[in-house]
Structure formats: structure tokens, C-alpha cells
Amino acid sequence: MLKVWAGWVVSVVTALCVLLAAPVVADPAPVSLVEAPKQVHRSASGAVRQVVPDVPVPVPGGRAADPAAAAAAHAASIEQLFGPGVDADLVVQRIAERGTGATVRMAQRAAGVPIYGADVALALSQDGALLSATGALAEATKGSYPAGGLTPPPAAVTAAVARTAELSAAPPESVRVSAQSASWYDPDLSGSGGPGQVAVPAFRFDTASGSGLWRVFVAAAPEPAVLGAWQTAENLTRVVCDAAETGDQFELDVPCGGHGSYPVVLVEDGRSVPPTTEAGQVYDWIGDTEVFYQRYTQLGSLTDFIGIDAGDGRGRALRATVRVCETSCPYANAYWSDGRGFVIGSDAMGLDVVAHELTHGVTDKSNGLDYVNESGAINESMSDIFGEFTALTTGTDHPLALRWKIGATTALGVIRDMKSPRSTKSPQPDYYRGPGWAPTNYDDSRPVPDHGGVHTNSGVGNKLAYLLTDGDTFNGTTVRGLGIPKVAALYWTVQTELYPSADYPALASTLITACAEDAADGLAGLTAGDCAQVRNAIRAVRIPLLADHV
Structure with a gap:
């Protein structure tokens, strides 16, 4: 045995000498990603x-x-x-x-x-x-648009309106089409998914029915069949209108400040109502959200990114309408619409709610996460994360007992608990496909509650963000907290890299690559050690990674 080892050492030394004597030739850089390891x-x-x-x-x-x-x-x-x-x-x-x-x-x-x-x-x-x-990306296409056929014909419009009316249980005459365009459609590239995918010529319609906003795809064919449909998520310049709980929802079709909107009560640097009023509070909370995004992300101006020009001479602005009555009065909800801006009822008044809804606008512009199934749950979780981060970084008193509790300061009380998703009146899962996980098989022909659990399964993403920020031990894995500045920077990078149909494995894999990229850049002080904690947090909530294929 000693003789064998001695011979092995001599051989290794000889080989090293030969290697050292030979000229060192660096591996050529790969010409493209296709050729690269x-x-x-x-x-x-x-x-x-x-x-x-x-x-x-x-x-x-x-x-x-x-x-x-x-x-x-x-x-x-x-x-x-x-x-x-x-x-x-x-x-x-x-x-x-x-x-x-x-x-x-x-x-x-x-x-x-x-x-x-x-x-x-x-x-x-x-x-x-x-x-x-x-x-x-689409891996196959089939068919073509007819010559000069990029404008939806009346039959396609009728089909989109009829499907919206059916899904929203409303008369067709109450459905409004806000946008329409030609767009190839492949179910696998939307959050609804489906087997055997191929992109086919279609028309995309964005519709509204009552307080609901919908996206409908209709085939660009002689028989305009509906291919897919689902409900969508619902420099600083601010314009705030007051609906005064009058209940006329049709005025909400016009963004605040536009012709026919509810009365404008606040504009930038032109306060005409006390800050203690609901309009004044929302005005200030929009400003807090703008400050958060400028301070903790590389977005820049929130106004420039999601602001709406209502044709009132004020240009792009973050527009909001308060004291709205839609399905109830006072209205116990809030939502963001790319065409309407921010809408909120009295019972939903809270800084985290305002920042949550504005973040829906950011997500829509950043990556377009579809508001259905797992992509919709991630969409909701992103709004909860950035909404809570905004509330925690304003410098105002935020009691420790309310930390991570969404809606705690509203008349509704705690809606979701990011630290303890299972503890609220509507329990959420706190790990991937754990207890409380809702079915995620929503599609146009098989509607399931909450569009495939978007408000339920967001608990997994929320628990993940809590672990990354504050740290904790969960499911036998200990995570060292990174703090809000690092986690906000990381999640912003992830926002810029996700895609409409992303699921939880895609989120987990993107968090890992985004952390490595941010650490290499020294962004927010992120380090390789921090990225190890990202992996720990993902392991704790049991999200699988995308399958590896070298």
C-alpha cells in the first residue's frame, strides 16, 4: 500500500512539472450563449x-x-x-x-x-x-392573420363582450371594451396554461363589467371562438378625486381629472382639503409609495412609470378616486386599473393597501404577471411585499404588533398576515402546496374560486419575503434575515426578470439568479452569503426550482 502511494505521488509530481513547463492557453470565450457551458x-x-x-x-x-x-x-x-x-x-x-x-x-x-x-x-x-x-417564448405558431385583418371584426368584439358578461354574471350591454388589438395567443404563455401549446392568430380585448376588469382572447378566424378569458388585477404628480359615496360607478370609467370624472379635490402642490380627510390621506400615501420606490428600488419615477394622462393639462399623474361605492357602500375594497388609476372605498383605507394597489400597476408594466393561478398568487404577493415595505419605511410609527399584517389599520382589520399566513380568518398556506393550498387549475372552460387561488396561495410568497427580511426558523430550516433594503432591491430585480406565466418554481429560480447578479454588482450591499440565505428561505417554504438540464 505504501509503495502504491509513493508511486502515485511521484507520478503526480511529474505530471505537474510537465503542466508547469507547458504554455498556459486560456479557454476561448464562448461566441454565444448557445455554445457556452x-x-x-x-x-x-x-x-x-x-x-x-x-x-x-x-x-x-x-x-x-x-x-x-x-x-x-x-x-x-x-x-x-x-x-x-x-x-x-x-x-x-x-x-x-x-x-x-x-x-x-x-x-x-x-x-x-x-x-x-x-x-x-x-x-x-x-x-x-x-x-x-x-x-x-412561443415554440410553435399555426395559421396567419387574413390580409388587412389586424382590426377585430364586429363578431370578435361581440364574442368578447358575451364571454365577459357570462363570467361576470352581468348583461352584455353593461360590458365596456377599453382596449383591443391583434395578438397571437398560446395558453402556455398565460397563467392559465394548458397542454399541447401553439400560438394562433387572435384578438386581445380588455373589458370592464361593473368593478371587474377582464382580459379576453378571441380567435382571428371566420368563427371567432373565445380562446381564453380571466379577470385581471384589480417626478411625483398626484391628482385625487372624491366620489363622496354617491355610488355612480360609471364615472369611474374616466380617470380622475378626465372629462366627466368625479370632482378633483387635490392636485400636486395645490391642497384644498385637510390632510385628515380620506382624499388627503390617500394623497399623502401615494407620495409615501413614490418615495419608497425611489429610495429602495431603481425604478425611478413611479409617476412616469404608471401615471395616467387624463387630458386635463396636468400630464401623467398618479390618479386616485376615494370614497367610492360599487358593490357596497362604504366600499370594502380597492383596485388599480391602467385606464382608471387607483380606486378605493372608505373601509379599505390604509397605507399598505394604497401601496399594494399601486404595485399592481408596477407589476403590470414590469412583467405582466397574469392574474390567475400561481402567476396571480405571485402578483398578489408582490403587492403585499412592496405594500408592507412601504408602510414599514415611511418613518411614521408602525407598532411591532402590526408588522407584516396587511390591512391592520383599515376598518376591515387584518386581511393577511405575512409572518403567519395560517393565522387569519381566511388562512393561507405558508409553504408550497401545504395546508390551505387552493386549486390552481383555472382556465376559461373551468373557472375555480379566486381565479385559481390568487389571494390564497400568495401566502407562500409572503412567508418567503418575511423569512428573507426578518429571519426565522421554519420547517427545520433557519434563515438569517437580510433587512428591507437588501430584500427590496432583490425583489425589484426579480420584478424586472419575471414573465407573465411565471409560477413559484420560476420565482424561486429567479430569486437565486437575481441575487447572484445583484451581489456581483454590490447592489444594496448584497453578498454571496446573503444569497445562501435566499436558498435557505426557498427551502424553508418548500418551493421547488425549475428543472435543471445542462
Whole structure:
């Protein structure tokens, strides 16, 4: 045995001498993401949802002038990995700053028409090198739009209105169409999902029925069948209107300040009512939310991002209508609409509620998480997270007993408890598919309660955020808390990288890659040790990662 070891040592030393004597040749940098060593993460159906190279992939062809040019240079590799064989193009949709780098969202178009839910977020370093790609693209298309047929015909409009009326149990004449456009539709790229996916020509309709907002897809075919339908989520410039609990919901079709809206009672730097009134409180809380996003994320101006121009000469503004009566009076709810702005009833008055609803607008613009099934639960959780972070960072007194309790200061009382999701009157699951998990099989032909548990299954994401922020031991795993500044920065990066149909495994995998990217940038002081805590928190709430395929 001693002789064998001695011989082995001599052999190793000899080999090392030969290696040291030979010239060292560095491995050539990969020409593209396709050729690079990488991890390819897939959804349960086997579709590519995330690609993470072992080392950053330089911009093909050399350094790019800006993030958009760098993303365009990487696009061919992204198409080959995420959507091979599809005759489509990727176009830059949005650029978000991330430390010294950027996240560039690219949307897929076929024949110049967008494919709903088909986009990929490219995380780039300062020099344009690709750190990760997260998203979903169509893998097949079938059919084509008729010549000159990008405008929805009357029959398609009628079908969309009829389906909205059916789902909302309202007469068709009460349904209003707020937007319509041509859009390829693939169920696998929406939160509703479905087997055997292919993108087909369709028309997208955004409709409203009562206080509900809906998204409906109708086939661009001689027989305009409904392909899918679901209810959607419901520089600082503020404009606030007061409905005075008059109950005329049709005036809510007009954003505050627009022609025919409820009376404007507050504008930026033009306070005409006391801050103690509901209008005054909402005005201040909108400002608190703006301050949070500017201080703790790289969004910049919330007004510029989600503000609405109502044609009143004030330009883009964060517009709100208070003391609304819709299904009840006082109205015990609040919602955000891209066309209406923020709407709130008296019983839902609270800073965390206001920030929650404004964050729905941010999520819609950032990644468009569909408000159904797991993607809808993540959408709700993101609003709870940023809403609670806003309430905890305003500098005002926030009793420890109310920490992580959503709605605690409203007339409704505690709606959700992020620290203890199982403890409220409507218990939520506190780990993935644990007790209280709601069915997530909502689709147009099989409606299930709460659009597939969006307000129930959000408890998993909420518990995860609590663990990351404050730290705790849960399900046998101990997590060291990172604090609000780090977790807010991390979740903002995740917001810029998720995609419409993302599920909890996609959220978990994106948290891991986003943390690595933020730590490399030194964003908010995040470190590799912090990223280990991200993995611990994910393990604690038992969210699986996207499947690994090298």
C-alpha cells in the first residue's frame, strides 16, 4: 500500500512539472450563449424558462454601445434556446437599471404582431455580457392573420363582450371594451396554461363589467371562438378625486381629472382639503409609495412609470378616486386599473393597501404577471411585499404588533398576515402546496374560486419575503434575515426578470439568479452569503426550482 502511494505521488509530481513547463492557453470565450457551458432550467412541461451561463457571455461581435444593442446582439441565441423553429423576432420592450448593469426585456413578435406573454428578460453586466435569461417564448405558431385583418371584426368584439358578461354574471350591454388589438395567443404563455401549446392568430380585448376588469382572447378566424378569458388585477404628480359615496360607478370609467370624472379635490402642490380627510390621506400615501420606490428600488419615477394622462393639462399623474361605492357602500375594497388609476372605498383605507394597489400597476408594466393561478398568487404577493415595505419605511410609527399584517389599520382589520399566513380568518398556506393550498387549475372552460387561488396561495410568497427580511426558523430550516433594503432591491430585480406565466418554481429560480447578479454588482450591499440565505428561505417554504438540464 505504501509503495502504491509513493508511486502515485511521484507520478503526480511529474505530471505537474510537465503542466508547469507547458504554455498556459486560456479557454476561448464562448461566441454565444448557445455554445457556452450553462444551466438550462425548464418548466414542468419541458419548456425552457431560464438559462444561466457558467460565466458571463460577452456580447457577440464585441462590446455594444448600450444595453439595447447588447440585447439585440444576444437575441439570436435566446431565440434558438427558448423558441427554436419559430419564425418570429425579438424586439426590445423595456430597459431597467440594475446596479452597474441592466435588465432588458425583449418581446416576441410574429409577422409584426406581438405574441401574448412571450418575452425574455436578459440580465446584462455593465459591458453587455449576458448573466442570465429568464422568460418564455412561443415554440410553435399555426395559421396567419387574413390580409388587412389586424382590426377585430364586429363578431370578435361581440364574442368578447358575451364571454365577459357570462363570467361576470352581468348583461352584455353593461360590458365596456377599453382596449383591443391583434395578438397571437398560446395558453402556455398565460397563467392559465394548458397542454399541447401553439400560438394562433387572435384578438386581445380588455373589458370592464361593473368593478371587474377582464382580459379576453378571441380567435382571428371566420368563427371567432373565445380562446381564453380571466379577470385581471384589480417626478411625483398626484391628482385625487372624491366620489363622496354617491355610488355612480360609471364615472369611474374616466380617470380622475378626465372629462366627466368625479370632482378633483387635490392636485400636486395645490391642497384644498385637510390632510385628515380620506382624499388627503390617500394623497399623502401615494407620495409615501413614490418615495419608497425611489429610495429602495431603481425604478425611478413611479409617476412616469404608471401615471395616467387624463387630458386635463396636468400630464401623467398618479390618479386616485376615494370614497367610492360599487358593490357596497362604504366600499370594502380597492383596485388599480391602467385606464382608471387607483380606486378605493372608505373601509379599505390604509397605507399598505394604497401601496399594494399601486404595485399592481408596477407589476403590470414590469412583467405582466397574469392574474390567475400561481402567476396571480405571485402578483398578489408582490403587492403585499412592496405594500408592507412601504408602510414599514415611511418613518411614521408602525407598532411591532402590526408588522407584516396587511390591512391592520383599515376598518376591515387584518386581511393577511405575512409572518403567519395560517393565522387569519381566511388562512393561507405558508409553504408550497401545504395546508390551505387552493386549486390552481383555472382556465376559461373551468373557472375555480379566486381565479385559481390568487389571494390564497400568495401566502407562500409572503412567508418567503418575511423569512428573507426578518429571519426565522421554519420547517427545520433557519434563515438569517437580510433587512428591507437588501430584500427590496432583490425583489425589484426579480420584478424586472419575471414573465407573465411565471409560477413559484420560476420565482424561486429567479430569486437565486437575481441575487447572484445583484451581489456581483454590490447592489444594496448584497453578498454571496446573503444569497445562501435566499436558498435557505426557498427551502424553508418548500418551493421547488425549475428543472435543471445542462
